[in-house]
Amino acid sequence: MPSTPTTAPASPMAPPRSFLWTRRIFLTLLTGFVMVPVYVMISSSLKPLADVTGTFRWLPTELTVEPYIDIWSTVPLGRYFVNSLIVAGAATVCSVVIAVFSAYAVSRYSFRGKRVFTVTVLSTQMFPGILFLLPLFLIYVNIGNATGIALFGSRGGLILTYLTFSLPFSIWMLIGYFDSVPRDLDEAALVDGCGPLGALFRVVVPAAVPGIVAVAVYAFMTAWGEVLFASVMTNDTTRTLAVGLQGYSTLNDVYWNQIMAASLVVSVPVVAGFLLLQRYLVAGLTAGAVK
């Protein structure tokens, strides 16, 4: 299927046959590399336990949906799922709103310290997570002791942490995107009596929807997949999927078919969302980040 020669309008530089063949072989190999683990995940999740404990087999001896029923009782997957949804959802909404405000300020105003702000925010990407894991843990515990706001072990603490992880990239990408929205549009809105925030929400935001969607997808994926802070900052009731999924292999038997089924179940929401919205991500990157 890959690389059937183009049927689009013949360009003046029709690629030579050698290039077409190289491309065909390369893309086929790459597709194999990419899809084998996906195939293993799907096929193993439909196998009986005997098929995944013995020698690997490409095809199941029989198809069964039992792993999909068992995953919910082997570990409290439902609870982990709800926790992950709450944490990633809230972190995404907050992160996007905050990034929109910041990017608007940087894109539309000149003010003292602008460059310091953008450089500082971007440079936080450089910090090894391990450097601020323990201090952050201590800060959350102390805030809890001093004010009674439970950040450590709670979903709130995790939401707060995760939203800052996606913030730098989101701000950076939205600045580029907002810069590409013609300034005349918000000036017209200001003339019509909108305040600066009115101009932002009635003109700039609607024009930058693809960029905002892209940033939201990124923020959700970041929060949904994080392991380090989730493993330290959650307890039994607030545990997220990233940590909870390890529960299947600490038992005596390793239920590989259930692990694969659970991995598939937790992947479907993000992968489906990502693939539906990936057009926006590419458009957003093209207009913003890589310009």
Add this chain to the structure above:
Amino acid sequence: MSPDTAMTATAPAAEADVRKSSPGAAREPRRRPGRIRRIGLPYLLLLPALLLELLVHLVPMVIGIVMSFKELTQFYIRDWGTAPWAALDNYKVSVDFDAPVGKALLDSFLVTIGFTLLSVGLCWLIGTAAAICMQDTFRGRGLLRALFLVPYALPVYAAVITWVFMFQHDNGLVNHVLHDQLGITDQPSFWLIGDNSFFALLTVSVWKGWPFAFLIVMAGLQNIPRELYEAAALDGAGMIQQIRRITLPSLRPVNQVLVLVLFLWTFNDFNTPYVMFGKTAPEAADLISVHIYQASFVTWNFGTGSAMSVLLLLFLLVVTGVYLALTSRERRASHA
């Protein structure tokens, strides 16, 4: 990497002019007193982001640096302020390469460098090649693009657990193919312990990371005007020449950021090795972030762990600084 363009400098002035001269502004007298508000507004908009960055990144980093000068073992962890000062002891332990702690850190550092360079190189190469291959339209291109992005979209733990299953000694796919079906190895290999674990980790990292390079390069390619290629083709430039003379130079600014981001992410990656190997990774795949985690949380010696993190941060700062200086000069030179 500097998003603030020259355009923004003129914004408030233009805005003020519009307001003064337009009847619309006159209808809204309550907005006029806002000289202070106008100056304050951008700061107000930035406030939430600033506060959060302070709380989650900057303050903890400062505390982390302070902690690296303290003797912070488990006895003091309940009230870390009372831990005695250790001056440079934690740093001395970390860089004393003749003693076990320092030597282990150095080994881990070297493994991480090798791993990061290989992983970033391969991710960039595969991502760029795939993006160039998919520059023109062909049947099935949209589907293929979606498939290629799946590894990037999958949550890290789901993807890595699948690879762990494939790398199992007795029931994994890799040994089944290499040993049972192709007969390349004499006996099934261990992939998750010993020296092989380095290649297992590299494979997973590249599988997971190349789609990001693909995504960014693909976006970058869309900003290259088609006329450039058409003109080059008229001048008789072949496919390879077009890629060398047009595609790669046009991608240089994109690559500058892409390679740096890939480097920092790969170097600091904790999720992949942690899900793959757990708290103690085999020596050949002992990436520095897991190593420091292990040094802090398994041995309960947070002072030394912090000192190691600070050294790591210093290293990354220097590398980033040198990289940006070199690539920016190169860019300026190529423009001149």
